[in-house]
Amino acid sequence: MGHKNNGTALRSADLHAIVRIGEGIRGVVDTAREVNLAALNAMLSSRRGGDNAVGFRVASAELRGISTRLMEAMQGLTLLVSSMVNEVAQRQRKQRNQDYFRRVQGSQDRVGGLLSEIFGTQEEEVDRLSMLLGQSRRDLHMKASRALRLCDQGLILSRSALIEAAYGGESAPALKQVAEQLAQSIHSVAETLGGVRAELEEART
């Protein structure tokens, strides 16, 4: 019974990890949406700064573009996560069935021959699903890394926006406040994505 519970706990750990990754992605989408709005706000605020705020306006527009690309990237990640949930659920079902048939074999040696073909097929199917899951994890890791590179660009741009805000004349304090908010949001996105990537690396080990 203890062995059975261990197996169940290990298998549900996979599903829990994927759920945490999915939640991270949802968090990124929410924050990226905030960045998008904040960047739009920054572009509008920069108009009040006139020619002095042209640099700030350019940086804000770029940041807006980055947040849009981040949201698009998260859509791809969300699709990948749902296919992983499906793969994990299928593998869990197969492994659970394997457990039941192993319990048959354990109590009746003479039926072992009868079930050997089933064990072979089950093993192949679990291996196939494990390979699919591994591939999905690698894809997810790659996409999360790409999204993190976008965040790096966003952080550079948010620093530029902060510098450009200083040239905003009378609007400088307001622009500085917006630039700081942008930097904070991008930083938060990067942190969440870093967590997603770490989760994937942990699942791989």
Added chain:
Amino acid sequence: MKKLETLFSEGTHQWQVIARDPERASALIDTNEYLIAHGNEAMLTDPGGLEIFPVVFSALAAGFDPRRVKWIFASHQDPDVISSLSLWLEFNPALRCYASRIWGSFLPHYGGDETTFIGLPDEGGKLPLGGIELDVVPAHYLHSSGNFHLYDAKARILFSGDVGAALPPPEEDELFVTDFDRHIRHAEGFHRRFMGSKEAVLDWCERAAVMDIDMLCPQHGSIYQGADVMRFINWFAELEVGSGLLATRPEMKKAA
């Protein structure tokens, strides 16, 4: 460990029961699985839940070639009846499962697809098995809304699903009823609560009373044989059912 025991044997025609698992987890209700064989084919009635599949399969394989099981008969849709279906299909993907047609889109949640299920019409009918025919007996609302029993005129055995079921304490959990009055106390609460319609009870009793039955084989508890079969039918016809309503309609309690 469950055991396969023979109830009827005449040539290649056999009824066997897989019953009594003293090692089962206490959270699980004990179940009886019946194997009906004729010629080269066999049918398993209410093969049970996922958790008991290993013991049912082991007990079956200890005395019978499980590859000969071509059919499953599900009296109704409950998990203790048929949730092991996906495992039986994994062993033999060609297995076909008979059940009320109303469960056609519910049962695939346990496994199988549109090719697995043969939907039985409300009025019942005949099922072929290795050259003979078994009678599908309607028992709707006893307790499930799409519910069937199975009668074998050759063996004079009625598989009665949850009708006749009892939940006796381990020390009284015999394969056959030996003391009807003592046994029926363990069936009373179950029937009062699980059977929802007096009309359905009387309909079934009228039908069962005219059948030639040597053994009445429920899915839980002991098997009724001989005179105890008619004793049970009479007892059931008199029983007030639908006790769940007492909780919300106290005036019924007073009347009872």
